[in-house]
Amino acid sequence: MVTLAEVAQHAGVSASTVSYVLSGKRSISANTRQRVERSIRELGYHPNAGARALASSKSNIIALMVPLRTDMYVPVMMEIAIAVATSARAHGYDVLLLTGEEGPDAVRRVAGSGLADGMILMDVELDDERLPLLRATDQPSVLIGLPADTSGLTCVDLDFRATGALCVEHLAKQGHQDIAVIGEAPAVYERHTGFAERTLDGLRTRSRELGVRLLHRPCEGGYDAMAVTLARILDERPDTSGLIVQNESAVEPLLALLRQQGRAVPEDVSVVAICPDQVAMQASVRLTSVAIPAQEMGRHAVDQLVAKLEGRGSDEVVLLAPELTVRGSTGPAPSRS
Amino acid sequence: MVTLAEVAQHAGVSASTVSYVLSGKRSISANTRQRVERSIRELGYHPNAGARALASSKSNIIALMVPLRTDMYVPVMMEIAIAVATSARAHGYDVLLLTGEEGPDAVRRVAGSGLADGMILMDVELDDERLPLLRATDQPSVLIGLPADTSGLTCVDLDFRATGALCVEHLAKQGHQDIAVIGEAPAVYERHTGFAERTLDGLRTRSRELGVRLLHRPCEGGYDAMAVTLARILDERPDTSGLIVQNESAVEPLLALLRQQGRAVPEDVSVVAICPDQVAMQASVRLTSVAIPAQEMGRHAVDQLVAKLEGRGSDEVVLLAPELTVRGSTGPAPSRS
DNA sequence: ATAGGTTGTCGAAGCGCTTCGATGCGGATT
DNA sequence: AATCCGCATCGAAGCGCTTCGACAACCTAT
CATH class of the missing domain: 3.40.50.2300 (Response regulator)
Structure with missing residues (x-):
């Protein structure tokens, strides 16, 4: 396994310089940057996720809680899940899949362990038992679906x-x-x-x-x-x-x-x-x-969550406007017999 | 955030002792164990995932690569995914959801970064482009589905x-x-x-x-x-x-x-x-x-992978025997007119 | 009583990375 | 010529945990 230090040595710079090349948080001369990037490529370096998470206290992971039930509105769920995973990647996040099984404990576990930076909850009930915990832990989160009381929460749903x-x-x-x-x-x-x-x-x-x-x-x-x-x-x-x-x-x-x-x-x-x-x-x-705009819902949820994680973003309820498409199954009512 | 050290102090023991209580890798007196467990409870301690991963080089995460296509055999995929997540939890693992989108790069990324300890691939093609990488990285993995050449691979599928x-x-x-x-x-x-x-x-x-x-x-x-x-x-x-x-x-x-x-x-x-x-x-x-025994396939895949991660387990191809259930849609052929 | 073995605990050394303050340097400002 | 500033880089201090060797304390067999 290749480490930052090895890359640094190979490029003839210090470890911190390599780190700054990677994160872009300090300016680096074009020359040095290129040397470092070259070393990274040549050695096939991949930053270690655990070390990163530890040092930066950010895991770059979003937890997605899907309902355990496999019997209901499955395609929609799946589509949302995939949209979430895809959009998350576009923002540099990975997605951790949690099933409803653990229930509220999952929230505690994830928030407590720093496994994920934030979470997206699907299949929210009007009076969901995960919500008190969510509010208590100030774990950044977004709900797909609307509970009865949305105060202090960010929600995305079709209207x-x-x-x-x-x-x-x-x-x-x-x-x-x-x-x-x-x-x-x-x-x-x-x-x-x-x-x-x-x-x-x-x-x-x-x-x-x-x-x-x-x-x-x-x-x-x-x-x-x-x-x-x-x-x-x-x-x-x-x-x-x-x-x-x-x-x-x-x-x-x-x-x-x-x-x-x-x-x-x-x-x-x-x-x-x-x-x-x-x-x-x-x-x-x-x-x-x-x-039911599953993709859009997933994408929105991720966008909102990422905004929160980056300090922008607020507790907002986003309701997507429904669109009715007329196809062949509706027509004028028959005249009464 | 509560740390190991704080728990140790609260319980009047050293940090390593707390760690051993948690992992059970060394014997601890009943007395000490109880004191530590009590402190953990009282302080609401949760071990930090990143630190753990760094120190132990194990993330306790399994990556699951699902196909990006949302249009095909969706319920089966979903059922497998949920079965994987559920069984993984039972073994103490979480599941990282990867979509096919990234393709082979995902394998490289996950293997390189130590994000996951192993991976499960779904929707395997006969000559899948992820396989060479998988063989090269000696990333522990299990396929759901059978490629043409299964040498050096562990696969689970319905026969x-x-x-x-x-x-x-x-x-x-x-x-x-x-x-x-x-x-x-x-x-x-x-x-x-x-x-x-x-x-x-x-x-x-x-x-x-x-x-x-x-x-x-x-x-x-x-x-x-x-x-x-x-x-x-x-x-x-x-x-x-x-x-x-x-x-x-x-x-x-x-x-x-x-x-x-x-x-x-x-x-x-x-x-x-x-x-x-x-x-x-x-x-x-x-x-x-x-x-199509989706649940069973998911469960088997996890079992195999966990076995590999624990050093047991081998490169085996598990084919589940199909079962035909007779219901009302089949009967004797009609006599030819 | 003494050597040898257990058992339970501790201290310290990392794991690989981020980040902060420090430093050297060349150029712009007086 | 002296001063100040911004840029590019470095060194060192952790992040919270695991794990190894050390070491007391106690128990057993001689």
Whole structure:
């Protein structure tokens, strides 16, 4: 293993000079810099991460806490995680992957050990048990998702309230009077996941304002669960002509069922999805949808965190504006029979 | 921040004693140990990761390189990643998330800087460009997936050759004579991804042995691509009665199309999927499938790597035996019209 | 009673890096 | 010619931990 000292000797300068060449924190003559850089290349030197962390008390690592559950909104999570890793690298940081498993202890461990300089939390619940710790340790952090109380926290999220409103508006504008929402699995609501409740709030508020009827039903993923849920909805509100789906793994089953029952999309029923663009475009019907901008969320979160770590940056809540893309699954409401 | 020295002072012992209490590398009297442990608790001491890494030249971190592509076999990747993170924690390791983006350089960076003690590579190609480096740096590592040349490497994977064989056998045993394989996207084959080619090999070899006809067609995910692919298959081999799908995002579209065309599963067509159990069970037809044991693969990889890091462990190729679960999507071949 | 072996603890020497103050030097300012 | 300043470099002091050899203290076998 090559050390700083060896590079210094090889280049005929002192260790500190090499260090300054590397960090750029003091001016170095062009001549010396080149000699040092050459030695670094020739010896294949790589600074030792541990030593660096110890001496500078900065690890250049960002911790990312992802939910343990592998069953829900997986693609979104994955996309965010990858976006985080990629943007972090662009800022010179590496990413440490923490699963929800350890829970709040992970926060303590990471903050205490100086393993990471800051952390990004995903899948934040409205009243998340990690938040008190986060506030207490003054560990620089950014949440992806919105808790109930955002004071003293930096958060990044899609504006799900506006998302809900947007979906209702779109359907209402086309004359739909009876709208049903097929939501995430019941467990998601029971955990008081921010995005689910906020979407619902936006949906309800806007539909009240616009005077349309709204029915919300949670739904597990998969075909059978969807079949039951759809039957219940149509039983309860036979005039339902607009459907809003916020559950990736319910999308395709829903379309299959509608087809099977002879309900044409969008002639008989309009469907709006809240899902990644890819899902909306790969479905058996091109779905009108509000995209979940996973990449952008990940990138924003990193940008915010890095800003904090560099002393700039503040406790801000960034809500990304939703965008509804009209594709083939929505159209005018059918005239009442 | 609390340091070892402070704990030592608080407990009235020397720093080295505290260190030995923590590591258990020398015997300590019960009395002293308790005093030290009490001080640790009272002061809320957490060892500093950087200092530890520097002094011991072990970071207790495992690097996990995941493919950058977010479009393919995502759930499997995610499940593996989470399994890796979870098992690693159980062994006292944290996980550093690297994306494929950096390519081989990531290997150099991690190995050189001592950031991680070892690494796990996913999405290994048959002739992966990271392998030469891996062999050169003698960085302890484990691959998930099989390259062409496994000499000097430790690999963990599902036995995809056996998987392919198993699928063919199952269908052949039910009398199917014309079998079509709907594979991963063409890009996957072009990259020479090990698992895809091996599966194909298993499928072909076994079908030759059993004297059944086999047609293989790569297929992008999504409904449209599937429609085209299916049409081509049925055009070319109208007698096809057995389908084998190895592409998660083609499963549901396939079922929808078959339904739409009035082909009953399993009466007219039998379908075997190679996919995670969850996908097979959530589909609109309970799919007979060979599971991709993502969790197990992740766990095995970590176990192997940890064994290597502790000096035990060898360069072994672990192939997990495939298991075919019969569900509702396969049955006897229809008698020829 | 004495040599020999355990057991439990301590002190000190690093691990490889960053960073601060000091220093030498040439050029600009009086 | 004396003074001041900025630039480029160096030396040394740590950062918080692990680990090795040393050493008392005690126990056992002779």
